[in-house]
Amino acid sequence: MGFVMAIAPVVIVGVIVVFVIERLKHKYNHGKLGKKKSKSAQDLLDSLIPFGMLFGCAIGVILGIFSPISLLYTVSLGAGFGYLFGYFAYEIYSNKENNYS
Numbered sequence: 001m002g003f004v005m006a007i008a009p010v011v012i013v014g015v016i017v018v019f020v021i022e023r024l025k026h027k028y029n030h031g032k033l034g035k036k037k038s039k040s041a042q043d044l045l046d047s048l049i050p051f052g053m054l055f056g057c058a059i060g061v062i063l064g065i066f067s068p069i070s071l072l073y074t075v076s077l078g079a080g081f082g083y084l085f086g087y088f089a090y091e092i093y094s095n096k097e098n099n100y101s
Contacts, residue, residue, distance in 0.1 A: 009073055013080030020049075020087045034094025045093055049086035056082015 027033050036042040060078020064071035 009076040016080045016084045048090045052082040052086020
């Protein structure tokens with residue numbers, strides 16, 4: 001059981017990272033990466049994936065403190081799922097129209 005708990009986060013997060021990188025590479029090759037007109041909107045777009053990882057780590061720390069699951073396990077899974085949710089936020093925000101007054 002200890003071996004599975006040690007290897008499972010590596011496998012799960014590895015699959016998530018490969019999925020996100022391959023999707024971003026596909027979008028890059030087709031010239032469809034998200035671009036915004038204003039610099040602040042582009043900065044936010046570029047920061048969504050790292051922010052997702054940070055929030056995922058924070059949630060992993062909180063879950064690790066209050067649950068019997070290992071802190072290392074929850075932080076690594078939190079970072080992986082945060083990476084995935086950051087990518088989804090990137091996709092949603094990059095498809096939004098630029099609204100200017």
